[in-house]
Amino acid sequence: MWHLTLAHVRAHRSRFALTLLAVVLGVTFVAGSLVLTDTSQRLFEDQFRTATAGVDLTVRDAAAFDSAMGVEVERDPLPATLLDDVRAVPGVADAAASAAGQGLLKVDGEALVPAGASLLASWSPAPYGAFEIRTGHAPTADGEVVLDVATARTYGLAVGDRVTVQADTTETLTVVGLAGFGAEDGLANTTMALVALPTAQRLLDLGDQVTQVQAVAADGVAPADLQAAVAAELGSDYDVATAQDTLAAGAAAARSRLAMIRVMLLSMAGAALLVGGFLIANTFAIVIAQRARELALLRAAGATARQLRRSVLGEAAVIGLAGSALGTALGVAAAYGLRGMAGAFGVALPDGGLVVAPRTVLVSVAIGVVVTVLGALGPARKAAKVAPIEAMRESAAVPARRGRVVTGVVAATVAVAAVGSALAGAPVAVVAAGAVAALVALTLLGPVLAPGLARVVGRPLDAAGLTGRLARESAARAPRRTAATTTALAIGLTLITFMTVVGASVKASLAGTYEEVVRADLVIESARAEMLGGLSHEIHHAVEEVLGVAVVSRMRYGHWKDAGATSALTAVDPATLGKVADVDMVAGSLADLAAGGIVLAEGQAAARGLGVGDALTMTFARTGDQQLPVVGIIDDGDAQALATGFLIAMDTYAQHFTEDVDASLLVGFADGADAQATKAAVTAALEAYPTAAVRDLAEAVAARASAVDQILGMVTVLLLLAVAIALLGITNTLALSIVERTREIGLLRAIGTTRRQVRWMVRWEAVLVAALAVVIGVGLGAGLGAATVRALSGADPVPVAWPLDRLLLVVALTAVGGLVAGLLPARRAARLDVLQAVAAQ
Incomplete structure (x- = not known):
């Protein structure tokens, strides 16, 4: 039977060509996603490994946690005397101090703004520093700076050029060298300026303080032993980490940043494979039906039902294995495209050689084979159950089994009930259950509903004349084939419609809520959309001095731990916020924030059972566990406009956070001030701060909507692959159906139907299948989207x-895609020889 299986695949390879392509595309997506995220993770880890190579210990200010939402927390600087304290610990061979922070580069007054960070650090020779001089010399004196090779190449800089470094203070320095980061030319999407330690301390306004101390163990001293000795000497105010601990913390932060894109990519890959599974099942169902006589002869010749089942599954395994192998190979190349697409939609990932882990190959091949075999499982069971004498007869459409219909009706009822209850206020988990039930109902009831839907939806095809009517009846006469092909495309359209409706609703909600709450004349934010802000603390002073500006209210963001989970909070100025925003307090007063405490969103307060006068336990990286009294409850919509459900005062923020950057400035004009002139004056006052974006309220709303558009755009592009696979299914199904309908087409030609009419009959059938998918997919996606929003x-x-x-x-x-999908089958049908077609069995 195995030899027969291989022979059949070879003999009928054209029947399985598009099925193979569907497997290839789905597996390519899976492999590309895994390769991309594995590569990004490895590159991030390599960066941390390079940064800690040769160093045994790193001493920093103590923190309750290292990072939150993929962002490394900022720590307090260290006293200058700490370096001598570390050197004095027995077992320390040597130690060095360094300083690092944010430092924007400018050339001839023009800012160099990368997609990522603009970093400034003191130069540290090996083994304390990871940068190595490639050209020129190290910065040893004031007025000297070394740039990374990548930055110099990107912006056309060389040794001898003058650059301005803007940190807490600003200075113009001379480039005396170019350095590489280990084997790389620099850090991905980052500019790096390296200066002497005194220069870094002055630019970062540290005085004689430093940001970290690194130590090397003496010969024969284990890093873990040295860590214990240094920690005992310095006390609990300092965090003493081995190089391995630092690497693990950095890798964990990188994984957190990559988690979202990994989940998104693999979810879209799953959708593509699900659609591909329908194509595979439909192909094998048609092929099995066409091989009925052949299978009957095999049964009559002594083949058992088990052997036939294994033969069909063997064909699926061969196709799945071949498609998976090719898809895995193509996935490596696709990773480059996915990385470029992620960058185009604002997700910056490091560049570097691709990492193809054995796990990626095994998982990709296994998924492709399993999906293909599962897709063929139903047709294989059907082939094995048919008796020899029954398989030899000409068979019409098989009526749907009663149990299948009953189960489908139950699933449809559950889906409708779930969506209805969600619209009435049920949680989103109910919508998810409803979506699964809808998919089950669509799969089971499709063959039952397909004839009626085909005739109703295809009614407009009557305008096309005979070809349109024939196409409609052909789709109605093959309900299983039509339903399976329609379902595959409908799934892709459901997902696209769902994301479109949810995305548009989120955008409209954000815009409406923000415009209702914020009534500032200007909103100043970072053009780079940094998670914690990115606006220098000096900017609000510069804006306050502009003629025509009456009030500037600052907002900041921070992270805190909530029972092990990470949450975000917003810091506001309660004295000025009310002048530029309409804040609806459900209980308490926003002004009470000035004395300390926290204001909770109504939903957060209800979920935690807290009210005014109660206390909320919050864990901060700098100060650990703190009890903040609840001084007010804010409306959920207003809290959403202010970004989080947890509001504290700026003074409270300063007690628990080291970060000194603003996220937003809400600016109100004085009565009678000219709006355009004042905006222009504010923009001019911030020329020294090129990353500050000055927006009016409409522009600020549009900027928030653009973030949703980026995510929605990337997901839509990825989902188009699933739609493309489904359109291949239309092509494949129609091409296979031509074999079944050879005699029918021959008779049509014999009674006078032209080649052109045959071509249009097949094309209209493809368009009808696409139209059915539009009706089902768009309708289902819209319903699930509305229920999810609610x-x-x-x-x-x-x-x-x-x-x-x-x-x-x-x-x-979709309609155009359906028409294109029918081109090849239509051409094949039109080219059939009339006499041979009429004589076909």
Whole structure:
């Protein structure tokens, strides 16, 4: 049977060509996603490994946790005397201090703004520093700076050029050297300026303080033993970490940053494979039906049902293995494209050679083979159950089994109930259950509903004349084939519609809430959208001095640990916020924040059972566990406009955070001030701060919407792969159906139907299948999207936005795609020889 299986695959390879392509595309996506995230993780780890090579211990100010949401927490500087204290510990061979922070580079007044960070650090020779001089010499005196090779190459800089470094203070320095970061030319998406320690301390306004001390163990002293000795000497105010600990912390932060994109990519890959699974199942179902006589002869010749089942599954395994191997190989190349696409949508990932782990190959191949075999499982069981004498007869469409229909109706009822309950306020988990039930119902009831839907949806094809009517009836006569092909495309359209509706609703909600709450004339934010802000603390002073500005209210963000989970908070100025925002307090007063404490969003307070006068336990990186009294409850919508459900005062923020950068400045104009002139004056006053974006309220709203658009755009592009696979399914199904309908097409040609009419009959059938998928997919996606928006909106229902322009574009593209998908099968049908077709069995 194994030889027969291989022979059949070889003999009918054209039947499986598009199925193989579907497996290739799905596995390519999986492999590319794994290669990309593994590569990014390895490159990040290599950076941390290079940075700690040769150093045994790193001493920094103590913190309750190292990073939050992928962002390294900022620590207090260290006293200058700490270096001598570390050197005095027995077992320390040598130690060195360094200083590092943010430092923007400018050339001829123009800022060099990378996609990532602009860093400034003191130069440290090996083994304390990871940078090595490639050209020129190290910075040893004031007025000297070394740049990384990547920055110099990107911006056309060389030794001898003059650059301005803007940190807490600003100085113009001479480039005396170019350095590489280990084997690399620099850090990804980052500019690096290296200066002498006194220069770094002056630029970062540290006085004689430093940011860290690194130590090397004496010969024969284990790093762990030295760590214990240094920690005992310095006390609990300092964090003493081995190089291995530092590497692990950095790798954990990198994994946190990559977690979202890994989940997103693999989720989209799963959607593509799900759609591919329908294509595979449909292909094998058609092929098995076409091989009925052949299978009957095998049974009559002595083949058992088990042997036939194994033969069909063997064919699937061969196709799955071949497609998976090719898809895995293509996935390596696809990782480059995925990295470029992520960068185009604002997700910066490090450049470097790709990492193809054995796990990636094994997982990709296994997924491809398993999906293909599972797709063929139903047709294989059907082939094995058919009796020899039954398989030899001409068979019409097999009626749907009663149990299948009953199960489908139950699943449909559950789906409708889940969506309805979500619209009435049920949680989002109910929507997820409803989505699964809808998929089950669509799969089981598709063959039952397909004939009626095909005739109703295909009614407009009557305008195309005979070819349109024939296409409609052909789709209705093959309900299983039509349903399976439609379902595959409908799944992709459901996901795209779902994301479009949810994204548009989120955008509309953000815009509406922000505009309702914030009434500032200007909003100043970082153009780089840093998570914690990125605006120098000096900016608000510069804006306050502009003629026509009446008030400047500052906002900052921070991270804290909430029972092990990371949450964000917003720091505001309670004295000025009310002048530029309409804040609706449910209980307590925003002004009470000035005395310390916290204001909670209504939903957060209800979830925790807290009210005014209670205390919330919060863990801060710098100060550890703290009890903050609840002084007020704010409306959920207003809290959303201020970014988080936890509000503290700027003074409270300063007690628990070292970071000294603002996230937003809400600017209010004086009565009678000219809006355009004042905005221009503010922009001019901030020329020295090129990363500060000055926006009016409409522009600020648009900037928030653009962040949603970036995510939605990337997901939509990825989901288009699933739609492309589904369109391949239309091509494949119609091409295989031509074999079944050879005699029918021959008779049509014999009674006078032209080649052109045959071509259009097949094309219209492809368009009809696409139209059915549009009706089901767009309808289902819209319903699930509306239910999800309602479930996520909490007590105050968020209006569902219907982006009709995008949905109509999806409909149009799908119709065109269906027409294109029918071109090859139509050409094949039209080219059939009339006499041979009429004589076909």
